[in-house]
Amino acid sequence: MTRKKRRRGDGANANANAGGHDKRAPERSYAPRDPQEVARHESHLVAQVHHLIRVNTKLEERLDRLAQVTEIADIFRQKKISRDTFELSPPELRVPADVAAAWSSVERILGHVPRDLPGLEELESTLGVIRASAWMVDAEWFAEARVRLLAAEQSIAFLDEQSRELDLLREEKASILDGVERFEQTIEDLWKALNEKSTHIQRLEAQLKRIWGSGPYRVLNGLRRLLTGGRGG
Amino acid sequence: MKIGFVLHQYPPRFSTGTEIYAHRLALLLRSQDHDVRVFTNEPDARQSTPFRLEDEPADGVPVRRLTFLDGLAPNHALSSYYNVFLGKAFGDWLDQTAPDVVHIFHMLGIGLSAVEECRARGIPVYVQLMDYWFLCPTVQLLRHDGSLCDGPAPDACMQCLAPQDYGYQTLRLFSQREDFIEAPPPGPGLIDVNHEHVSLRRAALVGRTQFIRETLQGADALIAPSRFIKGLFASHGYDERHMLHLPYGVDAPAEPIRPVPVGGRGQVSFGFFGSVNPQKGLEVLVSAFRECTADRLRLVVRGNMSHFPKYATRVRGLAETDARVLFQGPYAHDGLAGALSAIDVLVVPSVWYENTPFVVLEAFSAGRPVIASDLGGLSELVHDGVNGASFTAGDPGALMDVLKRFQDDPELLGRLASGIEPVRTLHQNAQEFVALWQASRPTAGASR
Numbered sequence: 001m002t003r004k005k006r007r008r009g010d011g012a013n014a015n016a017n018a019g020g021h022d023k024r025a026p027e028r029s030y031a032p033r034d035p036q037e038v039a040r041h042e043s044h045l046v047a048q049v050h051h052l053i054r055v056n057t058k059l060e061e062r063l064d065r066l067a068q069v070t071e072i073a074d075i076f077r078q079k080k081i082s083r084d085t086f087e088l089s090p091p092e093l094r095v096p097a098d099v100a101a102a103w104s105s106v107e108r109i110l111g112h113v114p115r116d117l118p119g120l121e122e123l124e125s126t127l128g129v130i131r132a133s134a135w136m137v138d139a140e141w142f143a144e145a146r147v148r149l150l151a152a153e154q155s156i157a158f159l160d161e162q163s164r165e166l167d168l169l170r171e172e173k174a175s176i177l178d179g180v181e182r183f184e185q186t187i188e189d190l191w192k193a194l195n196e197k198s199t200h201i202q203r204l205e206a207q208l209k210r211i212w213g214s215g216p217y218r219v220l221n222g223l224r225r226l227l228t229g230g231r232g233g
Numbered sequence: 234m235k236i237g238f239v240l241h242q243y244p245p246r247f248s249t250g251t252e253i254y255a256h257r258l259a260l261l262l263r264s265q266d267h268d269v270r271v272f273t274n275e276p277d278a279r280q281s282t283p284f285r286l287e288d289e290p291a292d293g294v295p296v297r298r299l300t301f302l303d304g305l306a307p308n309h310a311l312s313s314y315y316n317v318f319l320g321k322a323f324g325d326w327l328d329q330t331a332p333d334v335v336h337i338f339h340m341l342g343i344g345l346s347a348v349e350e351c352r353a354r355g356i357p358v359y360v361q362l363m364d365y366w367f368l369c370p371t372v373q374l375l376r377h378d379g380s381l382c383d384g385p386a387p388d389a390c391m392q393c394l395a396p397q398d399y400g401y402q403t404l405r406l407f408s409q410r411e412d413f414i415e416a417p418p419p420g421p422g423l424i425d426v427n428h429e430h431v432s433l434r435r436a437a438l439v440g441r442t443q444f445i446r447e448t449l450q451g452a453d454a455l456i457a458p459s460r461f462i463k464g465l466f467a468s469h470g471y472d473e474r475h476m477l478h479l480p481y482g483v484d485a486p487a488e489p490i491r492p493v494p495v496g497g498r499g500q501v502s503f504g505f506f507g508s509v510n511p512q513k514g515l516e517v518l519v520s521a522f523r524e525c526t527a528d529r530l531r532l533v534v535r536g537n538m539s540h541f542p543k544y545a546t547r548v549r550g551l552a553e554t555d556a557r558v559l560f561q562g563p564y565a566h567d568g569l570a571g572a573l574s575a576i577d578v579l580v581v582p583s584v585w586y587e588n589t590p591f592v593v594l595e596a597f598s599a600g601r602p603v604i605a606s607d608l609g610g611l612s613e614l615v616h617d618g619v620n621g622a623s624f625t626a627g628d629p630g631a632l633m634d635v636l637k638r639f640q641d642d643p644e645l646l647g648r649l650a651s652g653i654e655p656v657r658t659l660h661q662n663a664q665e666f667v668a669l670w671q672a673s674r675p676t677a678g679a680s681r
Contacts, residue, residue: 036422037349044317047427051307168281175283176305179318186321 042190049183052176059173063166076155088145091137099134234670235268237332237356239323241341243273243298244291249508250591251363253566255338257484259294261663270330271296272323274342280304286322297326299343307429309400311437312344313370314445315423320346327354334670337452339363341372345448352451357673360449361456362476364588367445368469370394370438373585375512381586381608384469387439400434407431446470453673458589459610465586477669482662483594486570490599493577495647501639502531503604504576506564506592509536509545514582514606514627516544519551521582521632522558527640530557532580535572537563573599577646578639581605581615584627589614598656602649604635619652 095103106127113120211217244256259269275287275298285300299322306312323343327335327350335351335358351358366372370390374382377393391408394401407413414432423444426437446469449455455476457463467473503522507513515534522532532552538545538560552558564572573579579596581587586609593603593614605611606626615621622638624631639645 036424040422040424041317041320041346041349043424044427045321047307048318051429052305055305171281172283175285179284179305182321183318186318 038190038194042187042194045183045187045190049180049187052180052183056173056176056180059169059176063169063173075158088148089141091141093135094138095134096136103131103134234334234667235270235330235332236262236670237327237330237335238269238271239273239335239337239340239343239347240271241274241339241343242276243271243296246275248566251338254481254591256291256294257659258663258666260292261659262667263294265663267667269294270332272326272343272347273298275300276342277302299323301342303400306427308427308434308437309398310404310434310441311423311426314340314344314441315346315448316344317346317427319344320350323347324350324353327351327356332356334359334673336666336670337361339366341366345445348448348451357453357670358451359454359456359669360452362458362462362466362588365462365465365586367449368442368466370441371397373512375585379511379584381584385442387435390438404431404434404438408435442469450475454669459613461586461610461613462588479662479665479669480657481589481591481594482657482659483591483598484659486573486595486599487567488570490570491574493600493602493646493650495650496643498529498643500529500531501578501646502533502576503578503580503636503639504572504596504601505532505534505536505580505582506572506596507536507581507590508540509534509538509548510541511544512583512585514584516548516551517584517627517629517632518580518582519548519558520629521636523551523555524629525633525636525640527637528557529640530636532558533576534558534560535562535564569595570599573601576601578621578649579603580632581611582626582632583608583611585609587611594656597653600650600653602646602653604632616652619649620654621649 110120110124110127238255238259240251240255243252248256255271259271262269271291271294273296275285277300280302282300283302283305285298287298287300288295289298290296299319301316301319303309303312306316306318319342323346333356335347335356337347337358337360340347340360348358348360364372365374368374368384369382370385371393374384375393376382376389377396382389382393391401391405395405396402408415408431415435417436423437423440426433426440450472452475455466455471456479457466457476458479458481460478463473463476463478466476503518505513505515505518509515513536515536518532522530538549549560552560573596579592579601581590581593581603583590583606587606589610593605593611596603597614597620603615603621605615605621605623607623608626612623615623617623622635624635
């Protein structure tokens with residue numbers, strides 16, 4: 001995140017080179033700002049920066065928590081979720097024990113029936129069809145499949161939620177950092193302007209002191225006292 | 234001339250009265266070789282963007298759009314009208330675009346610091362009083378119970394703000410506690426108020442009116458579109474000599490409009506155009522219509538019913554069995570001429586102090602008389618018996634009497650239509666602005 005540094009001058013042509021699209025900016029003088037306004041801007045910006053730093057710290061904490069992949073991995077371990085969780089063996093087909101026993105009884109009874117009984121062949125064929133359809137998928141396999149599907153669903157939702165929040169926080173953090181950077185730059189500019197003004201005032205004070213201490217001023221002051229009878233000055 | 238427009242939201246995503254007015258003015262001025270550029274707030278309803286500055290033009294008008302999440306300001310009550318950081322972002326835009334003059338339509342979401350930034354650069358700045366936001370944090374000078382408000386008072390304001398805003402709810406709760414320590418009155422200039430402490434948030438609300446008034450003194454002039462709003466601001470301590478009365482102008486109808494029928498006993502169609510919300514008073518109109526059994530009258534409602542669904546359902550319920558009332562949904566600005574062609578009289582039953590509703594001017598421009606509440610700037614535009622009729626705001630009985638007059642007197646519609654005076658056009662409005670801006674243009678090198 002880089003930001004082009006911009007310096008704002010106090011002179012009449014300060015706008016002319018400001019990084020915009022306009023080459024010819026109108027010539028203007030910057031009006032001296034009301035000292036109260038300068039103090040307010042400074043105080044408000046500093047408060048805003050502090051507030052953003054606090055907000056940023058909170059965000060950092062949340063980001064750190066979220067970014068700890070090991071923590072997420074722990075959660076997965078606790079939930080017994082791994083790559084294997086989503087792998088499922090092919091279903092196993094079985095004939096249930098009670099159906100197998102019933103079939104044995106039928107076969108036993110059929111062994112006692114005379115072979116010339118009318119319709120016996122058709123009966124055996126029909127029973128064969130019933131037997132073939134007795135193969136069933138193990139109920140445990142279904143239960144396992146259901147558990148795995150649920151776990152997969154939960155994991156996907158969890159990951160989705162985490163990544164969404166992470167993305168949002170990243171964006172938020174980037175914007176805040178950008179804002180902080182701008183604030184810092186503005187404050188830096190303000191301080192610089194204030195320092196320049198203070199230096200200027202100090203220079204004026206020194207100049208004034210020099211004038212007061214100078215020979216001509218002392219002579220002028222003496223003359224004035226003489227004329228006013230020591231009341232003036 | 235290079236002109237900077239500032240407002241709280243801008244097309245294409247926002248298009249109510251102020252935005253359309255500013256945009257059409259910008260397009261018109263650009264067609265006259267003026268270079269208009271816009272700085273606007275771009276509210277993010279989802280609140281997922283903390284801060285963003287984006288350049289996105291609208292119909293060729295360069296627009297810088299600023300989005301800022303309220304929660305990022307330490308003092309929400311202060312930031313709602315004054316935010317130095319946003320002022321600096323605006324200052325950057327001023328440095329880049331270097332306008333000759335800045336014209337501010339609205340400062341919601343940007344703040345009063347914009348005026349300071351213009352002044353610091355010696356750029357003339359004009360502020361147009363589009364509504365009452367400078368006086369009332371909820372904009373409309375309506376109390377939470379719907380009654381008219383005389384002006385700001387911190388406790389009363391908090392009562393209005395609390396239902397809309399969680400920040401003010403907590404502020405209200407805290408400041409009602411017995412152990413709440415009131416911050417000393419904010420010093421001049423609200424210097425040390427930008428902190429999240431509850432007493433300073435309250436102090437920001439307490440100091441709002443005075444601070445805004447003082448800061449607006451830094452503008453070259455405040456432009457009042459109605460005498461009513463000028464008088465209202467004057468009654469709240471604004472210097473009348475610092476305000477100019479400059480009424481709005483509107484576009485002439487884009488296509489020919491059917492003239493209103495003169496005489497005869499045909500059907501008379503009344504129209505309600507605008508947002509369907511309690512302050513616009515549609516309920517008063519529908520109630521009046523229901524009571525009025527006149528069979529020649531018809532009411533066409535053109536407005537968005539989804540912004541205040543409960544209210545809209547109630548109004549629809551009132552008109553349910555009345556086949557004379559038709560709800561036809563909102564219209565696009567381009568479809569205004571067609572919408573006005575379909576009615577004979579516009580009704581503006583507002584129960585708040587309307588400033589100067591554009592729709593009234595547009596109706597006049599299309600030769601449609603207007604029936605309006607006797608409130609605010611409406612009374613200035615609508616003259617009873619001349620270009621329309623007025624009635625006591627919020628009184629369905631009084632409105633019903635007015636509606637009946639159209640049934641009983643077949644000549645009334647034509648008489649009122651002929652009493653409509655020519656409406657100031659947007660072109661005239663733009664010329665007046667340009668003259669004003671040019672008069673205040675700084676001479677080269679002059680210090681302001």
